[in-house]
Amino acid sequence: MELSALVRLTTGITLLACVLAVAGLHSYASGRARRQALVDRLAATGQTHYAGRRRHFPGLDRRLRRTRLGRALELRLAATGLDVTPGEFTACLAVAVAGLWLIGQAALAPFFGPLAGLLGIWAAVQFLAWQRQKRIERFINQLPELARILANATQAGLALRTAIGMAAEELEAPAGEELGKVANQLAVGASMDDALGELADRLPSRELVVLVTTLVLSNRAGGQVVSALRNLTETLEERKETRREVRTQLSQVNMTSYAVPVLGVGSLFLMNGVKDGALERMTGSPAGQIAVLVAFGLYTVGFVLIRRLSRIDV
Template sequence: MENLTLLTIGVTLLCCVLGVMGLHAYAVGRAERDALVDRLSHTGQLPAAGRRRRFRGFDRRLRTTSIGRRIELKLAATGLEITPGEFVVYALLAMAGLWLVASSVLAAFFGPVAALIGLWGTNAFLNWQRAKRTERFINQLPELSRILANATQAGLALRTAIAMAADELEAPAGEELGRVAHRLAVGESLDDALSELTDRLPSRELVVLVTTLVLSNRAGGTVVSSLRNLTETLEERKETRREVRTQLSQVTVTAYAVPAFGVAAMLLMNAVMPGALDRMTGAGIGQAAVIVSLILYATGFIVIRRLSRIDV
């Protein structure tokens, strides 16, 4: 009995010692982590703490799927401060709201149609944000090329020149080059870091710039003259793109006006004859007519957008 008592006391003391050591190790690790986060936040290598993220559990599970990874890549290209989980939840809420509004204002048949349009609209919104940010980045490429040329002419390494350009340029070029500089700082190759940039913001101008930098870095040639010539070319392409966009602005408005007129016509008809849409979609032939009309409107929108898309 006495040996059992001593054994119990010894095990208890050992557990207490291990518990104190564990708490000490946890406290030290937590303090080191907080110090590292604070240091990286002040140096710009880690974004400062922002708003509280919602739906964290759903977001973690979503990121493990292929759809979640594609959404995450698109969100990274748009620059929006939102996680894939938050985006999916908000998109589902928007679809449910459109379903209820369309069912109550128009007819029950238009509820699923409005939800599908909402699903297309969320994806179109991401593509629009991505194209908008890419366009802003393209407009900054001449200045970026000029900064890189001046930095390399002054004798700075290309990695240092990229980091300097990230500090001097505004968003989105500054943010994107900051990501490239951070990848280079942790040991990633220049080819991989710049390739990831072109995947996130695809454009011909950026591909040309990245190809020039990569080839000059590999071959060890004079990058200054190449960047000088590229700066002039990017300035000319910038002006050409602006002129083309101005000439096609009327066609772009027409592409969005055509389906808007169709929706306005349905609302006007339902306002003049209350319940007309409900009676029309109550029969099979009416539902088929609505579906065919929606397909025709979508086809017209896509065709007009295709015709107005000119690659410069």
């Protein structure tokens, strides 16, 4: 009797485990199918940042997104507008650093291998900053037209949310893409303050902050948003011309800041070309290594000082 009860209990537990396993597999498969359908739908409408091609290094990309550094890198890449995932960028950076390490070690001396690798990392960071600044400049140049479209739309009686969606369709990148993100956030229930605040965080500039503040205050308290936008359009046009003049005047100074470290690195190749093995003998002692590090530090300080002194905030 006890054996029969034990058999029935074991059979019942086994059947229950099988039923739960089947239910779990069905839930997992349906969830995965819904996720893939959502990804395909967003990719078809262009609402994902990484839509349009097959991505490489997905495992590395997933691991990076779990870290704080990976999330910061993803935000930086999104601000640049580059169609690159954090995993792809990290893999390319690792290959470039390894290549520069080997080139510096073979062409100059073993001591310059790590320095060349660090130079590659610095160049990658500067490239992202340059791409981000270029995108910000392009967005700033589109702000007068954006303010004009919003003013015309609101004067015609359209709501601010509708006006933003209309501007996203009419303007080219990057303003069209960024406003499309704002319109998508508003469509899923985000507040106007949060959506525009994220836009200002992605592309920080004084002009955009003024425009965002005007829109947020008008959305909160109402008021003459049309006249405010038209006055803002004239101001943005004047600031656009002023920024262009300042950038033209400082172009020679900016080129000088980049020429200083290039001359320093070029002198190393010149020295090694005049007398083969000179750099290897020089960096073979601690005093020579310290002298090279001090020289690189002075070139870096010169670059930073020239860039800092030539910076004019308009």
